[in-house]
Amino acid sequence: MADPINGAIARQIYEKVALLKANDERARKVLKAGQLVMPYYSYRGQELIPAAVSTCLREDDYICTIYRGIHDMLAKGMPLKQLWAEIAGRATGICKGKGGPMHLTYPDKGIMVTTGIVGSSLPIANGLGWASQLSGDGRVAVAYFGDGASNIGAFHESLNLASVWKLPVVFVCQNNLYAEHTTYEKGTSAKQVSDRAFGYSMPGVRCDGNDAGSIHAAAREAIERARSGEGPTLIEAMTFRFHGHVYGDADSYMDPALKEAAMTDDPAPRLRAQVIASDAASEAEMAALEARIESEIDEAVAFALASAPPGPEELEIDIFAEEVMA
Amino acid sequence: MADPINGAIARQIYEKVALLKANDERARKVLKAGQLVMPYYSYRGQELIPAAVSTCLREDDYICTIYRGIHDMLAKGMPLKQLWAEIAGRATGICKGKGGPMHLTYPDKGIMVTTGIVGSSLPIANGLGWASQLSGDGRVAVAYFGDGASNIGAFHESLNLASVWKLPVVFVCQNNLYAEHTTYEKGTSAKQVSDRAFGYSMPGVRCDGNDAGSIHAAAREAIERARSGEGPTLIEAMTFRFHGHVYGDADSYMDPALKEAAMTDDPAPRLRAQVIASDAASEAEMAALEARIESEIDEAVAFALASAPPGPEELEIDIFAEEVMA
Amino acid sequence: MTHLVQTAAPVATAAKPIHILKALNQAITDAMEADDTVIVLGEDVADPEEGGVVGVTRGLSTKFGDARVRSTPISEQAIMGAAIGASLVGYKPVAEIMLMNFVTVAMDMIVNHAAKLRFMSGGQTSVPIVIRTSTGVGLGTGGQHADYLEGWFAHTAGIKVVCPSTPADAYGLMRAAIDDPDPVLFIENMPSYWQKGPPPERGYYVPLGKAATRVEGTHVTVVSYSRMANECLAAASKAAERGVSAEVIDLRTVSPWDREAVLASVAKTGRLLVVHEAVRKFGVGAEIAAEVNEAMFGKLKAPIRRMGSAYCPVPFAKELENIYAPNASAIADAIVELGKE
């Protein structure tokens, strides 16, 4: 399955993966310690997908993502401090603490919408794609979503419109085999999500979401296709979420053997080893990178925890551009 | 494309077609004369589809249909008098005049829902199918809808659920090439609607909706499949609406040559000739049938026009089983 | 309000009356001419599809091209999503949901996203879209094509709700709605498209949130909007003949509504009747009544009355449809009765 990528690209991807993985680990640690309380949807295990996709994106390309999307955002350039301050509900957060972990936005890096509603990242990504078509600026929009989301109406309407309008959109389904507690098979009639592309006359590509080369190849092609005006692609990246649906999840619905196997085959250290083996980075460089990431996260967490919450006046701000009465 | 059917079946189908066609012609005549005013969605040209499908259905099977669905209902056994009284808005109408031409219901013959909302016949048909599964009564539910409806979210969710639950439902898309004023290609990314079945792991069958044998074969197989517990089928029946979207439609968006060709190749007289050629009925028998239909319609129209409207108290009845205050 | 570039005199004297449909078409045309970022989408809105089922958007795609004016599949969620997405990065989409009952399939996009993204992003993004839709009883379309659902959106923080009742307002409110930096639900009345009235001047803006006093009166204040505002005007004439003088206020914008204008009028008359075509129960009228009751406690001469449609789906039969919603004669009766209380 794995497409070969050169060491430099693998390293670039791993640099993101290392950040994403460390950040997730820290988030769970902070939650466990009771330093923060929030609904948290761990993406541990899925890091390679946005890391590889983002490596193919321009800084000004767009993404729309979901509640389980902090990896997508970090890969696209969400700054750590404002991220942590936001999920801590502080005024210094990227959304002044008003959005929280399910609703992060950072237009500076094209992170346009994070939605808590299953399926809703797709229709909005189409609109971003339409804007690119109109302005001719070549920007591509990526919509991230899960396998379960492929069963909701918004998915269908979005793929159809994107195809009919030939929009520069890439639909990236992170298929982690579960939708909350429901297995893929119990909710999804398609043998694979990518099979659905046929009904929209667009390419449907399934790739190994735990293999950087596989994702990178699929993403590169889809993004090029989109950017050159040939229209949308549906990518299905097979992966696994290590920590259940939401932080604190009891997990009884999961096959322990499946989970065990997935965690043993953790794609992040696998990619790390691959990069080192390819001589693109030394063990020491990797360790230094990881140490730097840890200290950046330290700083971000400290910044967040030291920040003040938003004031009560924020309930009356940002409802409309100009506040109105009645 | 045409599957051969025997003369007896062809005749059975034509008997329905003759009724459907005559009824549509009368409806447009009555509207033109100003005897009635209503939004009317002519199905002229599409009669063979429900006629052939209904020939394969049991009396207690269910259908859910749409605003352009009077042919579907008549084929399933909607009584003429109550139909006409309903579309005339009279108290003697099947829904006491409260539903009107877009909302006819007749549970006695399994006509469960008529909806004016594109796509909404499908999710409800699933529920009827679930009921059949639960009670084990072998009833099949048919959802009728148009090609344009295949682009709305409810279509997608319904096909997926029906497949996952193996529901005894047959989805019959009457592809008349237009959704209001929009051509098939401009709205629909699938090369053909039946292609979409693949994404739900169900059979997708395209048939010639202007050929009784072709429809009959597809319907028979799908209905048998459903009844025997093997699950749903998507049928796409290719057809054409002769009179535009709604009565009074200006039609400027239609290719006149396409329309001309379709009307010249009118499937109803074609089937009639076929039946006579097969010796299943004589010209005289056919003429007698048609005369009888005309006089039944005469009676129904007269009945409707002579009936009284519902009284004002009807605004307070049928909101809940027992009327409640506040 | 920077986005209101002009609020000049509404009516060019001696100009030929135009109908609401034409006024809307003109407003969108003028907005597209003035601003390249104004774009249009919806089912059948482009000219190959006849420029909309009744023609509100006719001519736009021919004039401004297929890129900016797009007919869509029957996919209301996708329509709203496309509008929202484009609006996040500088466009001003005017999206059509053909009939108001069809917003029911796009509520997530409108309520969870369009109305909330400014707030949830801490003001980083905004959704300057106009959602045009049409509704109203009178055309025999039955239970699923004529509901007034503005109450749902008035109850939703972050979206404005506009309901014109004259050609000039249709024009001026549309211009203001398109320029507004936030989502606006723009509700047109289907049976009134061909209603004529004095034409607006090109470039005329009606500020959102400002009511219009249609006729002055002394005994009863009547507050309404959309087609019902016109029924109320007719009712006021009838009531005048019966000796009761009604002041008719057309809200024009339902949310935010012009509390000041309503309170000022009720301060004068001491009596209030609120009329809308939406179902009376739990409708917009309740909020207005509750607010005015609270503000004018002890100063009202009579209880505030509300009229709205019956608590049932829109019936098909003409005889029922005719009495389902308030009409001028029923409103006149209510005005007279209230005036005497």
Added chain:
Amino acid sequence: MTHLVQTAAPVATAAKPIHILKALNQAITDAMEADDTVIVLGEDVADPEEGGVVGVTRGLSTKFGDARVRSTPISEQAIMGAAIGASLVGYKPVAEIMLMNFVTVAMDMIVNHAAKLRFMSGGQTSVPIVIRTSTGVGLGTGGQHADYLEGWFAHTAGIKVVCPSTPADAYGLMRAAIDDPDPVLFIENMPSYWQKGPPPERGYYVPLGKAATRVEGTHVTVVSYSRMANECLAAASKAAERGVSAEVIDLRTVSPWDREAVLASVAKTGRLLVVHEAVRKFGVGAEIAAEVNEAMFGKLKAPIRRMGSAYCPVPFAKELENIYAPNASAIADAIVELGKE
């Protein structure tokens, strides 16, 4: 009302308190045992999927089988359609929409179909479904997971809206809702699932449309429902300490609401405060205030007050979430202030 088979004494004395979640689970279990046509569907509702995200339906699929209790794909329109279809031919589906904000993707099925089919069919068909959903602020879920939208449905003819606030009511209202021959939207409060209270007797029914007076009082009538009813009770205690006696009425059913009970109480107190967690503007409180104002014109001792959530999306930050909705201390202040007017 034939479908209310028993309305016996609510509370078995000295019985162990149970929480709302358990009461709901018991009610559905008992209904399924009593009636084979009761069926359950929704995301994750069956036991292999843990019997619901918080466990309201836990044990049902094991007890009653996979045919009657089904986990669904993430397809709210399909969920509602399946419920409606089955209900048309004799089944009584209890359908779960996991959180209330997700009704936004199923509004067509609920509003255009479930609520209207009885009327549009002239009474030939009916839709005896229960739509269970859950919502409420307090869990830091932000803007898209905690809205109270009952006002939309109260404004929709043909559907009832139920909001329990105690375990006994949760049980009794659920039994009544399942037996009801029409669609019922059953709104659970997410943060209150683990709230304990006296258990209901098995087979106890709370008739729909009937309020409960939670505590009697003389100065101020407080009308509320769902979690806010409990906040109001706490507020009433605080107010009592400050010398103002509040009568707390828990509507239990929001539509149709118990006008009689509310009017009787206000006739006694002359003062009314309506409190709900939904956004205040254009909320359910407006209808109640408007109706009571009209019925009690000239007899009120003070203006009717309404409390509801702020006009903005639910904010994430704890400090904002805490002040977004009314709470006992703010309600107590309002009671005291009103009592002195």
